[in-house]
Amino acid sequence: MASTIRVRAIAGADSTEVQALVQHPMDSGFVKDSKGELIPPHHIETVQFETGGKVVFTALWGPAVSKDPFVKFTFKGGKKGDDLKITWVDNKGSTDTTTAKIA
């Protein structure tokens, strides 16, 4: 299966900019379906970004984060060809992980 995570990490002079897009419904638990029944909450809770054995960014997400969430951040260091590992876990215990190369 294709990864749910799309990531673009670009190394600059002394820092690396990371943009990640995750495919996930991010159901809030407040929305009703066509039958008028509440769709139970189903959303990502944590996303972790690691490079060189170090966590560079952790996102803690609630149901108010948009569907197919996007996040952007920048960390110091990182060079072209380095691995960047991204892992998410949702409230149902599902998880996905991917390793991207910094470009």
Next chain:
Amino acid sequence: MNAARGGFLSPTRRGLLKGAALATVFGAGMNMMRSVVAFAADAAGWPAEAFKLKSQADTLKALYGKTAEASDKVKLDAPEIAENGAVVPISISTTLPKVTSISVMVAENPNALAASYKIPEGTLPAVSNRLKMAKTSMVIAVVESDGKLYSASKEVKVTVGGCGG
């Protein structure tokens, strides 16, 4: 032949099983500590209580155990008017030193806290994301800098809500 058996009990597989067992035990422990019923164990380190609260003050107390003061050094980028409340682009950055955490809250959402980010040393104190907004509301960005909380807020008008049915 022993090859099949060897494969079955290979170190990798054992490690996996052990990991799964540990995760289950840990998850169960986390659930017992929680007063509310959850369908599955929440991800480790996820502040479930903070994400359930309605008011900003309570959320900050649950998340950081302190209150925030407004600061013009916290920059909150959000649209004046969001046509679609389901996808509101919001960026937060700051010039404050020693930032360890950035959180964003939407006052009028069913639960105030939308997202919280841990910023380790070496990561710049700036983050962009996209949030859902139920209706027109104040959006509050909170930055933890050198152990203190600083905030900035902005009203975003929403024409079509992103949280209701």
